[in-house]
Every structure is written in C-alpha cells, then in structure tokens.
Amino acid sequence: MSLHFDAAVLERSVDVSLEVGNGETVALLGPNGAGKSTVLAVAAGLLRPDRGRVSLDGRPLTVRGHPERDVDVPPHDRHVSLLAQEPLLFPHLSVLDNVAFGPRSRGRSRAASREAASHWIAEVGIEELAARKPAQLSGGQAQRAAVARALASDPGLLLLDEPMAALDVAVTPALRQTLRRVLEDRTVLLVTHDPLDALVLADRVVVIHDGKVVEHGPSSEVLARPRSTFTAQLAGLNMLSGTWVDGGVDTPSGHRLEGRVAGAQPEDGRPVVAVFPPHAVSIFLERPGGSPRNALDVTITHLEPHSGQIRARTDEVTADVTPQSAAELDLVPGSRVYFTVKANEVLVYAI
Numbered sequence: 574m575s576l577h578f579d580a581a582v583l584e585r586s587v588d589v590s591l592e593v594g595n596g597e598t599v600a601l602l603g604p605n606g607a608g609k610s611t612v613l614a615v616a617a618g619l620l621r622p623d624r625g626r627v628s629l630d631g632r633p634l635t636v637r638g639h640p641e642r643d644v645d646v647p648p649h650d651r652h653v654s655l656l657a658q659e660p661l662l663f664p665h666l667s668v669l670d671n672v673a674f675g676p677r678s679r680g681r682s683r684a685a686s687r688e689a690a691s692h693w694i695a696e697v698g699i700e701e702l703a704a705r706k707p708a709q710l711s712g713g714q715a716q717r718a719a720v721a722r723a724l725a726s727d728p729g730l731l732l733l734d735e736p737m738a739a740l741d742v743a744v745t746p747a748l749r750q751t752l753r754r755v756l757e758d759r760t761v762l763l764v765t766h767d768p769l770d771a772l773v774l775a776d777r778v779v780v781i782h783d784g785k786v787v788e789h790g791p792s793s794e795v796l797a798r799p800r801s802t803f804t805a806q807l808a809g810l811n812m813l814s815g816t817w818v819d820g821g822v823d824t825p826s827g828h829r830l831e832g833r834v835a836g837a838q839p840e841d842g843r844p845v846v847a848v849f850p851p852h853a854v855s856i857f858l859e860r861p862g863g864s865p866r867n868a869l870d871v872t873i874t875h876l877e878p879h880s881g882q883i884r885a886r887t888d889e890v891t892a893d894v895t896p897q898s899a900a901e902l903d904l905v906p907g908s909r910v911y912f913t914v915k916a917n918e919v920l921v922y923a924i
C-alpha cells in the first residue's frame with residue numbers, strides 16, 4: 574500500500590509532506606525536535622493535525638481543513654502498526670499471546686491469530702522464547718517480539734520509531750539484518766538517527782529539520798553527497814559502496830577494502846557498502862609495506878578542525894588525525910597521501 578502524507582501541526586511548527594510507495598521503506602531522519610515523532614503520531618492517528626490529508630492507498634485516514642468533510646479514522650482502524658523504541662509488550666501475556674494480540678484484535682479467530690503469531694515469532698528468530706513472559710526476555714529479544722507483533726496484524730503501513738535506539742550496540746547488527754529481511758516489500762516509514770539504518774533498511778530518505786523537509790532522495794545518494802549540514806554530520810561515517818569480489822569490496826573509483834562482514838554473507842558480484850569511522854583512518858605519505866591494513870591512494874581536498882582533531886576530507890573518504898600528525902605530514906589541500914584502515918575496523922554490509 575502507498576502512503577500519502579501532508580500535514581501541519583502548528584503548535585509544533587511541523588509542516589511535512591511525503592510519500593511512501595507500495596513496498597517501499599522510507600527513512601525519516603532529522604535532529605532532536607525536528608518533528609519526526611510528530612509525523613509518526615499523525616500517521617498513526619494519535620495526533621490530530623491542524624491541516625492535512627493522510628491516506629493509505631487512496632483511503633483517507635486523516636483529513637482536516639480541506640473543502641471535503643473532515644476524516645479521523647481511529648488508530649485501530651487504520652491498518653497501520655506503530656513500533657515504538659520500547660517494546661511495550663503486555664507483561665502478563667506470553668510472547669505468543671502478545672504477538673497473537675494484533676491479529677486477534679483485528680477480528681481473526683483465535684487459531685488463525687496463534688498461527689500468524691507462530692509464523693512471525695519464527696521469522697524474527699525467537700521460536701524458543703514463545704512461552705516466556707516479557708520480563709524473562711533481554712531488550713533485544715523483547716524488541717524482536719514487538720517486531721513480530723507489529724507484523725502479525727499484517728499492517729498496510731508499518732511505522733518504526735527508532736527501533737534500535739534503546740538496544741545494546743552489540744545486538745543491533747543482528748536485529749538490523751532481521752528487519753532488513755522482514756521489511757522487504759512492505760510499506761514502511763522508519764524514524765532513525767542512524768545513517769546505517771537508512772542505508773541498510775531504506776530505499777529513500779527524507780530529512781526534516783525544524784518541522785520542514787530539507788532533503789530527500791535515494792538513501793545512498795543523500796548519505797554519500799549530503800546537501801544539508803545536518804545530513805553531513807549524521808553521515809559522519811565513511812561509507813564506500815562497491816561490489817563484493819573475492820572476499821573484499823571493489824569500489825568504482827578503484828579502491829579495494831577488506832573488512833568484517835556484518836550480517837548476511839554477500840555473494841560475489843553483489844552490491845555492498847564498507848563502513849568505517851574517520852578516527853579509524855591513519856594517514857601515510859608512502860604506501861605502508863607489508864601491512865595488513867587497507868591503503869587507499871587519495872588526494873586531500875579539505876582540512877578543517879573537528880572536535881580537537883584535524884578532519885582531512887577527500888572526495889570519498891574522511892580521516893580524523895591529531896593536529897601534530899597533520900603538521901608532521903605537512904598536509905595541505907592537494908596532498909597525495911595514503912589513508913589506511915585496519916580490516917577489523919571496516920564493517921561490510923550487503924545492500
């Protein structure tokens with residue numbers, strides 16, 4: 574199903590218009606207070622806009638301030654599921670009953686609801702936990718149960734509000750891969766702060782700032798060539814897209830990177846992205862010999878102070894080095910150098 578969203582909440586200075594195509598995942602990015610949760614609340618029917626029209630596959634869910642009659646479909650009749658940061662499971666029900674609650678409340682029989690619940694519990698990889706109560710689950714397991722519950726009611730639109738924000742960083746890559754699999758072909762609006770979520774999970778991103786859309790486009794394009802300062806800061810990680818060849822990433826500009834595969838093993842010839850932080854990069858004037866590091870032959874385009882370090886940018890990669898080493902290397906825009914990064918600092922994702 575496709576979402577058409579256009580709404581203004583004056584008290585919050587939010588005025589946003591966006592579309593999510595059938596089967597598409599759109600990431601909604603923006604700094605704190607930008608209006609992301611407000612957009613989700615209006616789409617879910619939890620907040621009434623001052624003006625707007627929200628429809629799912631042409632069916633009006635919210636209409637306000639238009640010539641036609643106002644519409645306000647209640648949350649449970651929207652065919653929309655909202656997955657919050659915190660799993661919000663019913664504490665007295667087992668995982669199975671929590672997940673079965675969605676389809677049951679949509680009028681499906683008890684048996685059909687349990688069958689749907691078992692299916693989704695298996696899909697998110699927590700089969701062995703079906704009989705447990707939420708208090709007996711880890712944060713990551715509880716969030717998986719919440720994902721299963723959101724999917725079990727087969728929503729036409731799934732709204733995800735920072736689904737990994739409350740989790741330990743150790744469990745996020747595995748949950749991200751699970752989401753990638755179960756969100757495929759669904760219509761999803763995903764609020765996130767994490768550019769990796771946008772890159773791995775979303776087809777397109779919409780960036781909002783001070784309640785307005787400031788940038789939108791395919792995820793890899795917006796993150797690789799951010800136009801707003803916010804997106805540039807958000808996309809502070811190095812992300813090099815390329816092709817998986819013989820256990821490494823070949824980029825179109827001729828670089829080769831080896832790293833650790835996060836999630837599913839990519840197949841040869843498939844598109845991947847190599848991700849690493851600027852502080853993991855060291856700069857050398859000569860190609861370091863006999864070292865296991867990745868070495869990228871680059872030309873520095875910009876140098877700027879950044880949090881007590883010097884940030885050296887090239888067309889594709891950014892490095893943060895100490896002011897002393899920048900001075901010792903005599904770095905200036907135009908310097909031809911080698912950016913090196915250890916393979917275990919590079920994460921590779923199939924995209």
Ligand SMILES: Nc1ncnc2c1ncn2[C@@H]1O[C@H](COP(=O)(O)OP(=O)(O)OP(=O)(O)O)[C@@H](O)[C@H]1O
Nearest residue numbers: 584585586587603604605606607608609610611612
């Ligand atoms: N319940 C509320 N009543 C009034 N104003 C609110 C309320 N909740 C949020 N706001 C204001 O509305 C604006 C948008 O907030 P919103 O929570 O939608 O932003 P956000 O992008 O989700 O931020 P965050 O990333 O911090 O969750 C902000 O100026 C905020 O202060």
